[in-house]
Every structure is written in structure tokens, then in C-alpha cells.
Amino acid sequence: MELTSNIIIIIGTVFMLFGAIGILKFRSFSLRVLIISKIDTVGAVTVVIGVALRHGISFFTLRVLLLLGILLVVNPMVTHIITRTAHVSGYNLEEDRGQDDT
Amino acid sequence: MQYILWPMLAFLLLYIGMAVRGPSMWDRMLGMNLASTKVILIILMVASLQDMGFLLDYAIIYALSGFIGTLFITMFWGTRKRREKEKRDGTDQ
């Protein structure tokens, strides 16, 4: 069980590494959102599942599962909110090359 | 197991760098959200290493308060940009 959970956590970290590479590679906001919203959520969820496996059936696992549910709802939601607000408020999502709109 | 904290710290640094550097405000908000996710994972790791269940309450609080803060920042900044856009286009009110 220990080994399995460690392997799952490492897999999740590798997912996050892909997300980080995507952040460094792409410069425009829409591509970054596309990459991050999936890969980072999947990586976080994988790591949380690995930690939950590590502790077996206990109260710790129950709390970890609550955290997992909250992460699953909140994390894609925030990306949705940010992207939608950016679109509604007139940020040009199609042809942005990193414009500074402060 | 505790070596997994180091990549998390590296990601945290990277995303804080994104929040400081990112060209537009939306990039910054995204970087902020990602950094808070990484912090949640660090807390989870520490709680798991010490086997203390009550530390996870803190992780949940962190997730929820980060959500509310991000919501408000997007809402007000989006309203402001929207108003600027309407003023620019001449379709004010």
C-alpha cells in the first residue's frame, strides 16, 4: 500500500510538471488556461488520492476525501470564473500575445 | 515521501513568479490560484507525514478562503474593465 501510494503521488507530480512546462512554454492567456485547468486539477486530485490510499480507512481519509471534493469543485470553477470574466470584460482571448492591461 | 515537498515548493515558486510577472491581470489571478493549490498540497503532505488529521481543517479553510478571495478580485476587476470598455465603445449605459 505504501509503495502504491508513493507511485501514485509521483505520477501526480509528473502531471504537475507537465503543467509547469506548459506555463513556461506558452505566453498567451487562453493557452495557459487550457493547459492549467485540466492538468493541474488532475495532478492535484491524483496526489490527494495517493495520500488517501496511504492512510487506509480512517478519519484522516474521510477528511482527505472532503478536501478532494472541495478541490474537485473549486479548482476548475476558479479557472472558469477567471476566463469567463476575462471574456465578458473585453479581454481579447483570440489574439493575445501577452498584452498588459493593468 | 517527504522529498515530494521539494517539487511542490518549486512549483509554488514558479507560480508565484507567474503571478508577479504575468503580462495581464488574468494571468496573475491564475498564478495566484495555482499557488494556493500548491500550498494546499504542501499542507496535505505535512499533515500526512505527521499523521495529524486536524491539520486538514486548515487545508479546507485555505481552499475555501482562496476561492472567495479570487471570486471577489475577478468580480471587481472585471466590472472595472467592462466599464472602461463601454466608455471606450460609447455604449455607456
Added chain:
Amino acid sequence: MIPNPMLYAILALWVFGAVCILRERRNVRVMIYLFIFSLLTSLAYFLLGSPDTAMAEAAIGAFTTIFFIVCFEKYEALKVDGPQPEESPAEKRPVGAWLKRVVAPLLFTAVIGALMLYFSPGGEVVDHLKSQYLTQFAQDVGGENAVTAIYLGYRVYDTLFEALLLVVTVLAVAHMSYSTSLQSTKQKRYLKPSVVEIAVVRAIAVVILLFGVYLIVNGHITAGGGFQGGLFIAAFFVCRFLIHNIHDLPVYKLLRLEEVVFASSVLIAVFVIFLGMTYHLPAEHLPMFQGVYMVIMNFMIGMKVACGFTILFYRYVTIERR
């Protein structure tokens, strides 16, 4: 368990964030940096071993960000539409600018880190007070959380004074921002949230309310307490503002409730701690009495903080909508 270099890295990052905030001039960026800084502060508290303070800091970080950004919004609305100072967007950045922006904060961080390492305590530290608190709290105050035991037992006057400060602040904000003449015809519309967002915030609001109640009721056993739980209940009302777009709350009734709760909490503390009610009880009833006292005090403080922050939030957001 936590590797020491990691703690130092987080602390260095902390100082770096502070320098970033100080050097930034644009207001909205400062908001975001401040939010990140408070999250980092919270993480640093957590890694240094105080989850209660870290919880309070995380919730407070979100609330201060909300308040600051609302204030910023009001300030922008108050600006006159006169000739703005000229801004040249295509300004050529001097060559050494990145040196100033990156190297100077890094250097400052390195110097602060070296000083921290140099002055970090080595050798013996006098800690009789700490050991006295940590060994005696279970008999003197009860409960399992030493922080709650300290702020409700040994240090209850500090707690009451902080509560008094919050009451005065809320009273000042509620009465100074009162006006019936500011009713602007051109009402400000915020962006309407999408359907998905409203649905999710509805679900999250219930979780937030339940979690706040859990933090208050379990404050004497696990990490948490009245302040954090009260902040979360206030966050529930913030969510209600987002969902239903409610702009008028019976602020004065809430204010009266807060005053009553504060006065009764002072009364309870005076009766139990100052007059020494615990000394007159038989020893077998003592643990139950202490548990009830801590739960009631946590509940009072939580209710007061929830009322206070709800009033502050609604007054900040809806000041010109009366």
C-alpha cells in the same frame, strides 16, 4: 518532520513578497501581491507550528483583500473626470531596470536571511513561562487546545479588549457611513455571475456555514476557535451577497445583536474568571463546567465576529446604494 531548508526557503519567499509589495506602485497588482503574501504568511505560521493562527490569517487574508478591493473601487468611482496625468505607454525601459527590479529585492532578502540565521537563538532559552502554561492549562482552564485555553483562560482580558476594538471599529464604520442623501440615480452594476458560478457558490456556501459552525463548536478540542468560525460565518453572508445580489441588510439590528453578545460575553468572563466561579465548584463537576464555559465563550466570540464582519462587508459594498 519538515525539512529545515524548506522552512528557510518559505521565509525567504515571504520577505521577497514583502519587498515586491513595497516596490509596486499599481494598486490592483498590490491587491494580488497582498493576497499571495497573506497566503504565504499563513503557510509560514503553519510550518512554524501554529495552525490556529494560520487559519485566522488565511481567512483574514481573503477578507482584507475583499475590503481593500471594494475601497479601491469606491475610490476610483470618486475620481473626477478631469485631465488625467499623461501616461506614455510606449515608454522605453532603461537597461538596468530589471537589475533594480529583481536584484535589489533578492539582495535585500539575502541580507535579511543572513541576519535571521545569525540571530537565531542557539543554546539555552529560558522557557519556564511556556512550560507553566503548557503543563497547567488542562487543570486551570480545561479543553485540549492550549491556544484556546490561553485566550479564554489566562489571557481572557486580551481577548475581550480585542473584541472591544472590533466593536468600536464596526460601530464607527456603521455610523459614519450612514447617509440617505447619497442615493445615486446611476446605480453601479457589477458583472452578473454565470449560472454555473451561482450554482457552485450556492453549494460552497452551505459547506462554508457548516464548517464555520464546526470550527466554533470544536474550538476547544481541535485547532480553530471563535474568531475563525465567526469569519467563516461572515463569509457565508458574503456568498449570499454574490448569489442573491442582496444589498440591504438590517444593519442596525445586527449592530444591536453584536453589542448584546459582547456585553454578555464580558459578563460571563467576569463571573467565571474574575470572580473565580471555578473555585467554588466540587472537583468532579469541574471538567464539564470548563467545557461548557469554553463552548459558550467560543460561541459568543464567533457570533460577535460574524456580526461585525458582515456589517463591515455590507457597509463597504452597499455604501452608495441606500
